[in-house]
Amino acid sequence: MKIIRKKSWQLNENIITSKELFEKRRSFIKLGAATLVSSGAIMELFANEKLPTQTLNYIKDKNINNLKLNTYEQITSHNNFYEFTTKQSAVKDMAHTLKTENWKVTIDGLVEKPMEVDLDDLIKMFDIEERIYRFRCVEGWSMVVPWNGFTLSSLIKKVKPLSNAKYLRFETLVDKDSFPDQNRGVFATLDYPYVEGLRMDEAMNDLSFLAIGLYGEVMPKQNGAPIRLVVPWKYGFKSIKSIVKISFVEKEPLNTWQIQNPKEYGFYANVNPNVDHPRWSQKKERVLGSFLKQNTLMFNGYEKEVASLYKNMDLTKYF
Numbered sequence: 103m104k105i106i107r108k109k110s111w112q113l114n115e116n117i118i119t120s121k122e123l124f125e126k127r128r129s130f131i132k133l134g135a136a137t138l139v140s141s142g143a144i145m146e147l148f149a150n151e152k153l154p155t156q157t158l159n160y161i162k163d164k165n166i167n168n169l170k171l172n173t174y175e176q177i178t179s180h181n182n183f184y185e186f187t188t189k190q191s192a193v194k195d196m197a198h199t200l201k202t203e204n205w206k207v208t209i210d211g212l213v214e215k216p217m218e219v220d221l222d223d224l225i226k227m228f229d230i231e232e233r234i235y236r237f238r239c240v241e242g243w244s245m246v247v248p249w250n251g252f253t254l255s256s257l258i259k260k261v262k263p264l265s266n267a268k269y270l271r272f273e274t275l276v277d278k279d280s281f282p283d284q285n286r287g288v289f290a291t292l293d294y295p296y297v298e299g300l301r302m303d304e305a306m307n308d309l310s311f312l313a314i315g316l317y318g319e320v321m322p323k324q325n326g327a328p329i330r331l332v333v334p335w336k337y338g339f340k341s342i343k344s345i346v347k348i349s350f351v352e353k354e355p356l357n358t359w360q361i362q363n364p365k366e367y368g369f370y371a372n373v374n375p376n377v378d379h380p381r382w383s384q385k386k387e388r389v390l391g392s393f394l395k396q397n398t399l400m401f402n403g404y405e406k407e408v409a410s411l412y413k414n415m416d417l418t419k420y421f
């Protein structure tokens with residue numbers, strides 16, 4: 103399939119950060135310091151250097167599991183975002199076309215309080231916190247990311263789901279000017295909009311997170327600006343980017359990758375080293391920036407928090 107590529111001069115996130123400060127931060131991250139200290143400490147250092155005005159205020163994650171963070175550079179330069187391209191290293195240079203101004207989110211379906219809300223107003227409704235999570239892509243790479251945002255459950259409580267609301271269905275923006283792959287008609291890589299879903303109890307789990315930033319800065323476009331889902335015990339494709347709509351529905355939604363290839367991708371997509379992808383093993387993963395592979399953990403290391411959600415389910419069938 104022919105992929106349209108944008109030129110390498112096109113944007114990095116330094117359009118939102120003054121050049122000098124951007125370079126300072128770059129050299130700091132290049133030192134590898136970001137992987138050695140907790141994100142809280144990093145943010146203090148950034149603050150001391152009076153780094154970007156875009157810095158979010160948030161409640162810090164204590165990082166009790168001592169997860170080693172990937173650098174900002176790593177997290178923002180290896181991306182899956184098919185609305186731009188399937189080439190992971192090229193997304194960052196193309197993502198400038200995504201228009202995030204005046205972003206609105208529609209919440210509809212089986213709720214007492216549906217709403218169409220400006221993202222800025224939505225964010226004001228919640229305390230922003232940091233969540234340092236492992237993130238495991240179904241393709242076998244992984245990273246640790248300090249996200250900023252709020253719990254999905256806090257949003258769900260505000261809109262008051264009706265008793266027959268059993269699932270949430272999420273949609274990404276459709277906008278041909280923002281996303282080159284949506285402009286390719288029948289040659290588009292996927293059917294758009296990109297859709298994902300969660301069962302209500304999964305969505306209410308405290309780990310399910312709506313992220314509006316990472317490393318204390320507004321979400322980089324290539325990572326799903328201005329608001330994306332993060333579900334750390336599931337393969338990365340569940341973590342839908344650039345969300346414009348959340349619908350509360352009765353039936354299990356068909357998610358994009360299940361539509362695309364139902365033999366290989368299901369609705370649940372829980373990280374599971376014991377259930378291989380039909381074409382490769384899921385036992386190991388390569389952390390971005392590392393040479394050696396490491397063992398993949400059941401539910402990506404969140405077994406304690408989520409195993410009970412699936413206690414009577416055959417995980418080879420509900421993959």
Ligand code: MTE
Nearest residue numbers: 181182183184239274296325338339341343
């Ligand atoms: N959301 C949309 N709208 N489009 C996509 O192509 N890719 C998914 C997920 N969310 C994708 C998406 C996949 S396959 C992964 S692994 C993660 O985003 C990657 O997130 P990252 O680029 O922040 O690492």
